[in-house]
Amino acid sequence: MIELDDIHKAFNQGQPNEYWALSGINLKVAARQVTAFSGPSGSGKTTLLTVLACLARPTRGRVRLCDEDVSGLPERFLTEIRRRTFGFVFQQFNLVRGLSALDNVMLPAYPLGLPYGQLREKAESQLAGLDLGHRRDARVEWLSGGEQQRVAIARALINDPEVVIADEPTANLDTALSRQFLDILSRLIDEGRTVVLTSHDPLVVESSVVDRVVRLRDGHLVDGAG
Amino acid sequence: MRHWIARQRYLIDFTLASLARRKTKNIGLVLVFSLLVFALASVTLLTSALRQEAARVLAQSPEVLLQRMVAGRHDLIPPGYIERIGRIRGVQQVEGRLWGYYYDPVVKANYTFQVAATVPPPAGRIVVGPGLARFRGVQAGNVLSFRSYSGKLFTFTVDAVLPAESELVSADLVLLNEADFRAFFDYPAGHFTDIALSVANPQEVRTVATKLAAALPDSRPILRDEVLRTYQSIFDWREGIALALLSAAILAFAILAWDKASGLSAEERREIGILKAIGWETGDVIRMKLWEGTLVSLGAFLLGYLAAYVHVFHFSATLFAPVLKGWAVLYPSFTLLPAIDGLQIATLLFFTVFPYAVAVLVPIWRAAITDPDAVMRG
Amino acid sequence: MRYAGRPSALAAWVFAVLIALFLASFADAGRLGQKRSGEQAARAELAARLRLTDLALFTEARYTRHPSLADLHSAAQDHPLSLEHFPSGSLLPPPAHLRNHASLDRETTVPD
Numbered sequence: 073m074i075e076l077d078d079i080h081k082a083f084n085q086g087q088p089n090e091y092w093a094l095s096g097i098n099l100k101v102a103a104r105q106v107t108a109f110s111g112p113s114g115s116g117k118t119t120l121l122t123v124l125a126c127l128a129r130p131t132r133g134r135v136r137l138c139d140e141d142v143s144g145l146p147e148r149f150l151t152e153i154r155r156r157t158f159g160f161v162f163q164q165f166n167l168v169r170g171l172s173a174l175d176n177v178m179l180p181a182y183p184l185g186l187p188y189g190q191l192r193e194k195a196e197s198q199l200a201g202l203d204l205g206h207r208r209d210a211r212v213e214w215l216s217g218g219e220q221q222r223v224a225i226a227r228a229l230i231n232d233p234e235v236v237i238a239d240e241p242t243a244n245l246d247t248a249l250s251r252q253f254l255d256i257l258s259r260l261i262d263e264g265r266t267v268v269l270t271s272h273d274p275l276v277v278e279s280s281v282v283d284r285v286v287r288l289r290d291g292h293l294v295d296g297a298g
Numbered sequence: 299m300r301h302w303i304a305r306q307r308y309l310i311d312f313t314l315a316s317l318a319r320r321k322t323k324n325i326g327l328v329l330v331f332s333l334l335v336f337a338l339a340s341v342t343l344l345t346s347a348l349r350q351e352a353a354r355v356l357a358q359s360p361e362v363l364l365q366r367m368v369a370g371r372h373d374l375i376p377p378g379y380i381e382r383i384g385r386i387r388g389v390q391q392v393e394g395r396l397w398g399y400y401y402d403p404v405v406k407a408n409y410t411f412q413v414a415a416t417v418p419p420p421a422g423r424i425v426v427g428p429g430l431a432r433f434r435g436v437q438a439g440n441v442l443s444f445r446s447y448s449g450k451l452f453t454f455t456v457d458a459v460l461p462a463e464s465e466l467v468s469a470d471l472v473l474l475n476e477a478d479f480r481a482f483f484d485y486p487a488g489h490f491t492d493i494a495l496s497v498a499n500p501q502e503v504r505t506v507a508t509k510l511a512a513a514l515p516d517s518r519p520i521l522r523d524e525v526l527r528t529y530q531s532i533f534d535w536r537e538g539i540a541l542a543l544l545s546a547a548i549l550a551f552a553i554l555a556w557d558k559a560s561g562l563s564a565e566e567r568r569e570i571g572i573l574k575a576i577g578w579e580t581g582d583v584i585r586m587k588l589w590e591g592t593l594v595s596l597g598a599f600l601l602g603y604l605a606a607y608v609h610v611f612h613f614s615a616t617l618f619a620p621v622l623k624g625w626a627v628l629y630p631s632f633t634l635l636p637a638i639d640g641l642q643i644a645t646l647l648f649f650t651v652f653p654y655a656v657a658v659l660v661p662i663w664r665a666a667i668t669d670p671d672a673v674m675r676g
Numbered sequence: 677m678r679y680a681g682r683p684s685a686l687a688a689w690v691f692a693v694l695i696a697l698f699l700a701s702f703a704d705a706g707r708l709g710q711k712r713s714g715e716q717a718a719r720a721e722l723a724a725r726l727r728l729t730d731l732a733l734f735t736e737a738r739y740t741r742h743p744s745l746a747d748l749h750s751a752a753q754d755h756p757l758s759l760e761h762f763p764s765g766s767l768l769p770p771p772a773h774l775r776n777h778a779s780l781d782r783e784t785t786v787p788d
């Protein structure tokens with residue numbers, strides 16, 4: 073599905089505070105599986121996720137998406153790819169405050185210009201599928217952490233992405249809610265999606281839902297590489 | 299096309315929802331903005347209406363007026379001038395005008411006393427302008443006393459009050475007959491204030507005026523053309539305390555708008571990051587902000603313009619009266635014929651909408667082209 | 677419109693009303709113009725009959741009551757940018773024929 077080929081990522085390249093967050097990552101992410109990046113803080117998990125999901129460009133190396141090299145594409149095309157292929161669940165959820173849950177879910181589809189009724193029905197069914205049908209008109213800042221995360225997941229799914237990207241999805245959740253999240257993950261796989269996430273939560277990393285754990289340290293893969 | 303409209307509607311939905319989050323602040327902004335447009339549009343509408351009014355009302359004013367200048371001051375026309383002018387070829391009709399100013403200490407107002415050439419009131423009787431009548435509280439049949447500059451008290455009976463609708467040209471007039479005028483001002487016999495003349499062939503006005511200036515070296519001809527031009531440039535954009543004050547207001551607003559529009563809050567920055575990360579293009583973000591700028595400024599323009607229209611043409615520009623009045627006690631109340639200068643309105647529209655949209659856009663441009671991965675880090 | 681509650685639908689209404697009023701203001705201008713043209717004609721007639729040269733807007737000084745008759749030496753014409761004693765003096769520009777020093781105005785000629 074996604075192939076990373078000798079990925080290097082430098083921050084502040086050429087400046088005194090130059091920092092290589094990733095050096096020489098080779099990785100194949102298999103379709104219809106849950107892949108988890110794990111490792112100590114600062115090891116480069118989030119950075120790897122951003123490169124993989126076309127949010128950032130690698131300093132060196134290639135990203136291949138369905139056998140197509142996307143690392144050299146201009147920003148416009150990357151946006152298009154992001155919109156069509158990836159759905160994002162961020163650590164801080166990154167919902168837009170002041171908007172209702174429903175509006176937040178619909179947001180990624182706005183640039184597509186679908187008929188409003190159609191989009192709204194889609195968003196409503198996504199929310200209903202995550203047991204949030206009754207909260208759809210509430211402003212997101214009034215929702216609980218678990219509810220906010222489910223809104224974020226619904227938003228990630230609105231454009232029907234092949235790949236769901238989640239950065240530390242359970243960091244702000246208690247055990248019960250984390251379990252609930254794992255259930256959602258297995259449902260996503262059943263729907264034929266691919267999930268890539270980062271986590272240092274043992275509950276997630278050791279769960280049976282996760283097909284593969286990739287460990288990172290100081291920008292290198294520790295094991296499970298290939 | 300339908301697709302395009304659907305996309306724009308989504309962008310508008312979003313931009314309005316974000317504006318609604320800071321409701322009071324944004325409503326306040328629109329109101330201040332409309333107030334500014336209101337003031338500018340009021341000035342524009344009022345002045346274009348006054349210009350048109352002057353052009354129509356003064357179209358029949360004397361073709362040539364002749365003043366005599368002594369030591370740089372307007373002086374009386376001595377006897378003999380009228381006859382000499384009558385002999386100049388091309389001059390059709392010559393008429394000495396008699397008029398002057400009078401300061402009324404009772405109400406501290408200035409009046410214009412004038413001899414009504416065509417239908418002079420009978421001796422001891424005057425016709426007064428509607429402004430004066432209102433101010434002194436008189437009507438036909440009442441008696442008005444003025445102490446002349448020579449110290450004598452003159453008592454006149456008000457014969458009639460000029461019609462109210464003529465107030466814009468006649469507010470302060472006191473019309474009387476020639477004998478009364480000369481007696482009141484101690485005006486020397488045979489002298490006139492100035493001379494109005496008409497010319498047989500309108501094409502020759504300038505030639506005649508040159509001839510007049512040559513024949514009477516101490517005279518100064520004023521052409522109707524020049525009178526009309528005076529009023530065409532009245533309240534010119536460059537002139538005016540009102541506009542000077544308004545430019546201060548514009549500046550203050552520009553600072554406000556710039557502060558509002560350019561100072562992207564951390565929250566807004568974060569939001570743009572989120573939008574870009576979840577699949578909005580830079581262009582979508584910019585279009586969304588462009589809608590914000592357009593809706594705010596266009597709304598403010600329409601509100602301000604409508605208020606100005608009602609203010610000027612239905613409420614006679616009441617709010618400007620204190621400025622226009624100045625120190626004058628006697629101020630005409632008038633209703634103007636609406637004259638809307640489309641070009642000026644378009645200019646105003648442009649200068650309201652365009653700078654604001656740009657002010658909104660510039661900082662967004664910078665934020666919108668930053669990398670979307672920043673949103674991954676809190 | 678099935679979801680009239682959308683903000684864009686509300687905005688469309690508001691702007692439709694505002695633009696309709698904007699257009700109506702032009703129609704109203706035409707109507708008022710008709711209605712008031714009689715009054716204007718009366719003013720024009722009076723001005724012609726009395727040989728009036730100016731609007732009676734500002735009565736406080738010679739050069740504001742009769743700007744068209746003002747000469748080069750009236751207060752307003754001291755300098756086009758001079759600070760005025762009367763507010764209206766700053767609203768009134770010097771008459772165009774004085775600013776342009778039309779040929780009919782005698783200027784002091786420099787003696788040779």
Ligand SMILES: Nc1ncnc2c1ncn2[C@@H]1O[C@H](COP(=O)(O)OP(=O)(O)OP(=O)(O)O)[C@@H](O)[C@H]1O
Binds near residue numbers: 118
């Ligand atoms: N924009 C940046 N500029 C400079 N250095 C950065 C930047 N972003 C990340 N880094 C550095 O890159 C390294 C990897 O960061 P990254 O966020 O990928 O770590 P992480 O594994 O996700 O850690 P955590 O588990 O704490 O989230 C860190 O040392 C971080 O300081």
Ligand SMILES: [Mg+2]
Binds near residue numbers: 117119239270
């Ligand atoms: Mg991280």
